[in-house]
Amino acid sequence: MLTTGDLVIILDAKGRRYLVRLEEDGHFGHHAGGIDHDEIKRAGYGGRINTAKGANFWILRPTLEDYVLLMKRGAAVTYPKDAAAMLLMLDLSPGERVLEAGSGSGGLSLFLARAVGPEGSVVSYERRPAFKARAEENVRAWGAGNVSFVLGALEEAELEAESFDAVALDLMEPWTVLENAVSALKTGRKLVCYLPNITQVVQLLEEIRTRRLPLLKRRVLEVGHREWDVRPPIAHPHFRQIGHTAFLAEFVKLAPFRGQAVDEGQGQGQPGGGHGEDPVVTKAGGDDPSD
Numbered sequence: 001m002l003t004t005g006d007l008v009i010i011l012d013a014k015g016r017r018y019l020v021r022l023e024e025d026g027h028f029g030h031h032a033g034g035i036d037h038d039e040i041k042r043a044g045y046g047g048r049i050n051t052a053k054g055a056n057f058w059i060l061r062p063t064l065e066d067y068v069l070l071m072k073r074g075a076a077v078t079y080p081k082d083a084a085a086m087l088l089m090l091d092l093s094p095g096e097r098v099l100e101a102g103s104g105s106g107g108l109s110l111f112l113a114r115a116v117g118p119e120g121s122v123v124s125y126e127r128r129p130a131f132k133a134r135a136e137e138n139v140r141a142w143g144a145g146n147v148s149f150v151l152g153a154l155e156e157a158e159l160e161a162e163s164f165d166a167v168a169l170d171l172m173e174p175w176t177v178l179e180n181a182v183s184a185l186k187t188g189r190k191l192v193c194y195l196p197n198i199t200q201v202v203q204l205l206e207e208i209r210t211r212r213l214p215l216l217k218r219r220v221l222e223v224g225h226r227e228w229d230v231r232p233p234i235a236h237p238h239f240r241q242i243g244h245t246a247f248l249a250e251f252v253k254l255a256p257f258r259g260q261a262v263d264e265g266q267g268q269g270q271p272g273g274g275h276g277e278d279p280v281v282t283k284a285g286g287d288d289p290s291d
Ligand SMILES: C[S@@+](CC[C@H](N)C(=O)[O-])C[C@H]1O[C@@H](n2cnc3c(N)ncnc32)[C@H](O)[C@@H]1O
Pocket: 075, 076, 077, 078, 079, 101, 102, 103, 104, 105, 106, 107, 108, 109, 125, 126, 127, 128, 131, 152, 153, 154, 155, 170, 171, 172, 173, 176, 177
């Protein structure tokens, strides 16, 4: 049985979701008929409630995706489909340490925190006090205890070199924090940026190339989800879809090239001095689909 303080999703017949924290003597109001929180507690996760007005509601356990999309926001959150892809790119394991900026509403922090688990940790920088407070509250209310929020700009942080297993950046101008973020990242590990505009991706790559930062671009991609409405005989893509969210740009931190310091190397940023081919698909290998 659910108890006071538990979070639930109430799903209505039209598929709308409501995130509710159960209270003593609480009541959920809805035009199709309200429900007392005591009724929800008795129904439990997976339960169905029929109101006196004949409406059906389903009581569901909130997933992290539900929570991040429905929690209170300061800044716009990293969309969960993109957060999931970022976890894949960052290749996180339980017990690892992640550096994040900016915290925003704490959406991405929660996905990172779950991936590294209670033995791991997330250190998240946010330069706006109100957003830091919102992120802290959202993460606390979900119950994740492994995120430390720091008020300040990441470019001004004093970080130990090679002390993080991954870096996740969701901020407008990630190139401003790159020196600090790259220094703090362990060689061979990943840095991923979430960027709404392709112009930001282009500027990021250009900054990496001209500043000869030891980052190898692995891929730039978008994550597309195309949801379908399947209620036979109806079966077609939904008329309303999630539109564009962001581009994800993934990099690996390189070791100094043949004993040279990175800034003495030959454009260590990318293979071929910054404008080369992706090493995974080469003409010599005969794998290039355009051949
Ligand atoms: C789009 S929000 C991040 C949202 C977050 N990923 C989430 O899922 O809730 C971007 C945040 O970065 C913060 N920010 C921008 N530049 C920063 C910097 N140099 N250091 C720290 N935070 C920064 C902004 O104040 C803003 O809150």
